[in-house]
Amino acid sequence: xxxxxxxxxxxxxxxxxxxxxxxxxxxxxxxxxxxxxxxxxxxxxxxxxxxxxxxxxxxxxxxxxxxxxxxxxxxxxxxxxxxxxxxxxxxxxxxxxxxxxxxxxxxxxxxxxxxxxxxxxxxxxxxxxxxxxxxxxxxxxxxxxxxxxxxxxxxxxxxxxxxxxxxxxxxxxxxxxxxxxxxxxxxxxxxxxxxxxxxxxxxxxxxxxxxxxxxxxxxxxxxxxxxxxxxxxxxxxxxxxxxxxxxxxxxxxxxxxxxxxxxxxxxxxxxxxxxxxxxxxxxxxxxxxxxxxxxxxxxxxxxxxxxxxxxxxxxxxxxxxxxxxxxxxxxxxxxxxxxxxxxxxxxxxxxxxxxxxxxxxxxxxxxxxxxxxxxxxxxxxxxxxxxxxxxxxxxxxxxxxxxxxxxxxxxxxxxxxxxxxxxxxxxxxxxxxxxxxxxxxxxxxx
Amino acid sequence: xxxxxxxxxxxxxxxxxxxxxxxxxxxxxxxxxxxxxxxxxxxxxxxxxxxxxxxxxxxxxxxxxxxxxxxxxxxxxxxxxxxxxxxxxxxxxxxxxxxxxxxxxxxxxxxxxxxxxxxxxxxxxxxxxxxxxxxxxxxxxxxxxxxxxxxxxxxxxxxxxxxxxxxxxxxxxxxxxxxxxxxxxxxxxxxxxxxxxxxxxxxxxxxxxxxxxxxxxxxxxxxxxxxxxxxxxxxxxxxxxxxxx
Numbered sequence: 001x002x003x004x005x006x007x008x009x010x011x012x013x014x015x016x017x018x019x020x021x022x023x024x025x026x027x028x029x030x031x032x033x034x035x036x037x038x039x040x041x042x043x044x045x046x047x048x049x050x051x052x053x054x055x056x057x058x059x060x061x062x063x064x065x066x067x068x069x070x071x072x073x074x075x076x077x078x079x080x081x082x083x084x085x086x087x088x089x090x091x092x093x094x095x096x097x098x099x100x101x102x103x104x105x106x107x108x109x110x111x112x113x114x115x116x117x118x119x120x121x122x123x124x125x126x127x128x129x130x131x132x133x134x135x136x137x138x139x140x141x142x143x144x145x146x147x148x149x150x151x152x153x154x155x156x157x158x159x160x161x162x163x164x165x166x167x168x169x170x171x172x173x174x175x176x177x178x179x180x181x182x183x184x185x186x187x188x189x190x191x192x193x194x195x196x197x198x199x200x201x202x203x204x205x206x207x208x209x210x211x212x213x214x215x216x217x218x219x220x221x222x223x224x225x226x227x228x229x230x231x232x233x234x235x236x237x238x239x240x241x242x243x244x245x246x247x248x249x250x251x252x253x254x255x256x257x258x259x260x261x262x263x264x265x266x267x268x269x270x271x272x273x274x275x276x277x278x279x280x281x282x283x284x285x286x287x288x289x290x291x292x293x294x295x296x297x298x299x300x301x302x303x304x305x306x307x308x309x310x311x312x313x314x315x316x317x318x319x320x321x322x323x324x325x326x327x328x329x330x331x332x333x334x335x336x337x338x339x340x341x342x343x344x345x346x347x348x349x350x351x352x353x354x355x356x357x358x359x360x361x362x363x364x365x366x367x368x369x370x371x372x373x374x375x376x377x378x379x380x381x382x383x384x385x386x387x388x389x390x391x392x393x394x395x396x397x398x399x400x401x402x403x404x405x406x407x408x409x410x411x412x413x414x415x416x417x418x419x420x421x422x423x424x425x426x427x428x429x430x431x432x433x434x435x436x437x438x439x440x441x442x443x444x445x446x
Numbered sequence: 447x448x449x450x451x452x453x454x455x456x457x458x459x460x461x462x463x464x465x466x467x468x469x470x471x472x473x474x475x476x477x478x479x480x481x482x483x484x485x486x487x488x489x490x491x492x493x494x495x496x497x498x499x500x501x502x503x504x505x506x507x508x509x510x511x512x513x514x515x516x517x518x519x520x521x522x523x524x525x526x527x528x529x530x531x532x533x534x535x536x537x538x539x540x541x542x543x544x545x546x547x548x549x550x551x552x553x554x555x556x557x558x559x560x561x562x563x564x565x566x567x568x569x570x571x572x573x574x575x576x577x578x579x580x581x582x583x584x585x586x587x588x589x590x591x592x593x594x595x596x597x598x599x600x601x602x603x604x605x606x607x608x609x610x611x612x613x614x615x616x617x618x619x620x621x622x623x624x625x626x627x628x629x630x631x632x633x634x635x636x637x638x639x640x641x642x643x644x645x646x647x648x649x650x651x652x653x654x655x656x657x658x659x660x661x662x663x664x665x666x667x668x669x670x671x672x673x674x675x676x677x678x679x680x681x682x683x684x685x686x687x688x689x690x691x
Binding site (some may be wrong): 020 | 635
């Protein structure tokens with residue numbers, strides 16, 4: 001059987017795998033001819049590390065299951081196959097006055113991927129993660145069995161599959177409860193903050209009144225500037241908009257996007273460009289507080305406007321490090337993480353900080369939990385970077401935090417197991433024919 | 447709003463075309479062999495905005511069913527503006543070289559059934575004096591090659607037939623498009639490594655729908671295949687027989 005080299009969003013790994021197609025959701029699950037070989041559903045390839053790769057095994061292209069099944073415009077219940085992209089759902093539902101209940105920072109992920117990673121968005125503090133809005137899904141196992149699961153029906157299978165990294169079987173279709181909107185716009189506010197204390201105060205003050213909150217944080221500079229950044233908060237615009245803001249709306253929505261045309265021989269992200277970018281970004285707005293009316297696309301998906309932006313990190317690719325730490329020690333721990341990064345001299349181009357809320361995640365392996373999450377991108381600098389990651393792991397683990405498997409290509413078994421204490425219960429639900437590069441790594445005995 | 451009949455509607459290229467038309471709010475009538483697939487396709491297109499969707503389980507090799515399909519589609523749609531003929535099978539060349547009934551059956555599905563169906567469609571549209579017919583042929587029909595000449599000869603029949611039909615119907619207000627796709631990335635070809643010559647069904651569908659709207663006659667999709675096939679067609683036979691193509 002022919003194999004193909006497949007990579008993930010971080011472009012660090014490029015293993016050979018068999019690639020299997022699935023022509024219909026009613027079809028049987030395609031399996032590799034070799035009985036010992038494993039399989040893994042692969043959606044749109046937006047997970048960063050090796051949780052969507054299966055080196056030496058096979059991938060099933062989940063993207064091929066991309067039919068809608070039903071959409072009730074009165075109730076906002078949408079049912080579709082698991083390979084439908086969030087962008088396709090938005091194109092259908094926004095004109096009808098509906099929006100995704102939760103959306104990650106890119107619209108180019110499949111519904112199956114959004115469930116398997118229990119993705120979160122800027123509104124986690126109020127509504128939880130993606131899995132909290134999934135009303136049903138169908139799970140197809142390698143033994144040919146099919147199970148429709150929900151929070152009340154086969155609830156254990158549902159809990160294993162939400163956030164289950166595609167390991168419990170193939171999600172063939174799912175049903176999602178959408179939320180109402182009056183129009184495609186958001187009323188946004190961007191506030192400059194100069195310290196982590198200020199960030200936590202702003203978060204606290206915004207939680208109740210703003211559906212969406214997220215911050216960009218500067219991690220290129222040490223000393224007094226450590227922990228400064230921009231706090232963004234927003235709500236969907238009401239039917240009757242603030243006329244002062246509405247006047248500034250562009251008459252047409254720009255749907256165009258650019259593409260990074262090729263992979264540069266070296267990463268374009270280095271110490272120099274990093275400092276320049278962080279400085280410019282922090283100072284991009286004139287006042288300390290800027291209000292605007294924004295279309296949902298630039299607000300939720302600023303990076304989707306630059307297709308294949310992951311190429312800017314050059315041929316060696318990049319890693320993302322995303323952790324969450326519990327609320328009790330969030331401030332000192334976040335400061336310690338930032339200080340460690342600045343000290344390493346390997347600042348992150350895009351650092352994102354967000355307070356998760358209390359809505360409990362439904363998945364056994366779900367990443368979101370109450371606390372503060374920090375996400376950072378690093379160009380792949382080999383050993384040096386892995387030493388930094390080991391230091392960060394130590395801080396996260398001591399604080400009782402966890403790392404996000406969807407972003408990960410390197411965490412060890414120890415931090416995985418301590419961060420996801422339900423891993424052992426979860427492993428009972430893993431399909432015997434399913435596996436991934438990630439799963440084999442974190443299951444290694446230490 | 448157009449009234450469109452799609453034969454072989456569950457093929458990847460036809461489905462991609464159907465989605466474009468559904469988004470425009472067209473009326474669609476879908477014909478294909480697999481009832482379950484037809485049903486899920488119909489639900490998808492309805493969700494995407496098709497204002498009416500009819501279906502019929504249909505095997506193109508049963509020529510006596512062609513008239514009934516055409517009648518039902520016309521009645522359900524309330525008329526007929528466009529017909530897309532997209533059914534077909536991927537012929538296993540090696541198998542066809544050793545199995546005469548198989549080779550003839552493949553020619554039947556990919557060639558003869560298209561000829562039979564087109565004859566009825568052409569007469570109906572000719573009579574109403576307007577409409578468009580798009581037929582999926584293939585670059586494989588441009589020159590027989592050792593790797594797929596059984597499939598290629600069936601498609602050559604389709605290309606020649608539609609060429610003549612186009613000439614005949616042009617005077618009657620009916621437009622005929624011959625579509626010649628190259629390699630298309632479909633669920634059937636998932637296991638094959640893809641090079642730069644491979645196109646997505648969505649790209650092909652855009653080309654087909656534009657060709658119908660703009661009255662193009664022969665469409666290579668993606669367009670670079672026109673150049674590739676021009677070169678392949680110009681290679682002298684004494685050189686061609688030495689090539690591996």
